[in-house]
Amino acid sequence: AQTVTQSQPEMSVQEAETVTLSCTYDTSESNYYLFWYKQPPSRQMILVIRQEAYKQQNATENRFSVNFQKAAKSFSLKISDSQLGDTAMYFCAFSNNNDMRFGAGTRLTVKP
């Protein structure tokens, strides 16, 4: 079974600074997808960024980028120029052809 581990329950960062959220996963599959979702207090799950396992190039979406290390099964999220609106729970997720599994989440607080 696939497992997703986020070892940082809480993190904080100063506005405009950079922060990195960690995620590791375990799978025996070679073809899968990895995601970072943001969940603000409104509880709506918002897709931040996705990575296909077969792509070596790290995904980037504006201020958000990932460091995907397939051999190490690591998938960290870097948020640059942090903004107050980035304050939320962040979930790392793994998806294959069956379903999606989530890590425990990291609560990120951006401080003014």
Added chain:
Amino acid sequence: SAVISQKPSRDICQRGTSLTIQCQVDSQVTMMFWYRQQPGQSLTLIATANQGSEATYESGFVIDKFPISRPNLTFSTLTVSNMSPEDSSIYLCSVWADRGPDTQYFGPGTRLTVL
């Protein structure tokens, strides 16, 4: 993309009663999922609901407690039966868009409180 709505958005229920949550999608989708998110916790998959077949439940979840219907490609319901305070959670409907597992969308969730 897929836009998902859920009804009700929240409810407060008495112990021993049942609540049915509706999930409506603005496009036809094959794969639908129901998740539970207990307070301060991550999302846990309850079951996968494909149209035309019985729902597949994850370990720890049973059909008698969480019956699911999937009558067509745009709609599903999840019933939380014989509720107890431990069922107080957010219940989220989720779907794969046409591209499959690389694109998963979530509904806004239903916040359930059981007294």
